[in-house]
Amino acid sequence: MFRKSNTVIGVINLLTFLLSIPILGGGIWLGSRANQTDCMKFLQWPLIIIGASILVISVVGCAGSCYKVTWLLRLYLFAMFFVIAALLAFIVFAYAVTAKGSGRTVPNRSYLDYSLSDYSGWLKDRVSDPGYWAKIRSCLRDAKACRNMARYVGGVPESAEMFYMRDLSPTQSGCCKPPSACGFTYINETDWIPPSGMTTAVVPDCKLWSNDQDQLCYTCGSCKAGVLASVKKSWRKVSIVNIVVLIFLVIVYIIGCAAFRNNKRLDNDEPYGENRMTKSEPSRMHF
Known part of the structure; x- marks a missing residue:
């Protein structure tokens, strides 16, 4: 029977899988906008790469939680940290390069x-x-x-x-x-x-x-x-979605870390608890 912590990690990865969809959608939307107006096709790729990375990482996390593979869960948390850092860097970069200029x-x-x-x-x-x-x-x-x-x-x-x-x-x-x-x-x-x-x-x-x-x-x-004004307008719209997604990812990551630590604690405590109970039983001597 799966532990509750595994269930929590599974739900968390389902959430991150769903969160990857708006990011991918934002990248595709920028691409479609590029074909019609500003033609800045290179803008969509950072979002598409980040969204695809979150999607793949979520699948890894689901596999690790369902099959209780500890190293997969560790890999999931490690990779998710860098994805969050990359998304944060992209948001800061997008606001920095579009800070100046208006009509x-x-x-x-x-x-x-x-x-x-x-x-x-x-x-x-x-x-x-x-x-x-x-x-x-x-x-x-x-x-x-x-x-x-x-x-x-x-x-x-x-x-x-x-x-x-x-x-x-x-x-x-x-x-x-x-x-x-x-x-x-x-x-x-x-x-x-x-x-x-x-x-x-x-x-x-x-x-x-x-x-x-x-x-x-x-x-x-x-x-x-x-x-440039069209790019700024498009990036600001996508950045709003990215900020919301980033907040959810940070919350999900914190919960995932707590669940992973709890999972490790349970793995370490169970054998110890069984041995403790065995040792605590008074020895019976039969005459």
Whole structure:
């Protein structure tokens, strides 16, 4: 008959198995988001690896508790400690690299503008790398990130006033239109007329804009900033789930350690108890 401590460890591993699902789901969600918006496909892999590790470790823990294999339980607790440390490190890293930067409000506009100068650190350097940005830019074009922006009212394209009141995503605002400071005249969502005598003194991105649907502002700093803002938004959502999972994992790990110690104590006490009872019986002498 299984000891209660083994049952506790089995339940704990079932919980950790279930907890691995949101982490894996978060990584897959980031991957699906990458294909549609920011194209930062490398972001999902840390979460997928951590989630898969928790899943495998949970199976090991279940096997150790069900079959009472002490070395498997020890391996489970040892591995879980490093998984918790890795998840904590990922959460801290995610918040650190997305700490700076946000959209800028624009007068008489509902959407925000984005500037690369507002961002700094590892993530900015990663996105701004020419070789890596070329891949992101190609991904944005292939995903047709800007071609789904058109809206019609009564069969007529929306007016400039209606467009200015739209809540654009960071990628749409940074990559699919010129920065508001450039003073371009609106024709439609992705077609703008530059002002006469345009200068790059204020916003260098102004002369990088092109009405070519394969170019638009994909080479602009505002586009890179929009991608960074989209990454920040996605990572913050996933980090909230990760924090909740981390708290549960720490609680589960503490309970697992207590159950494992109790299991070892029972293993050591039973023989001792039996011997003690045997020795404590008074010897009977038969004459």
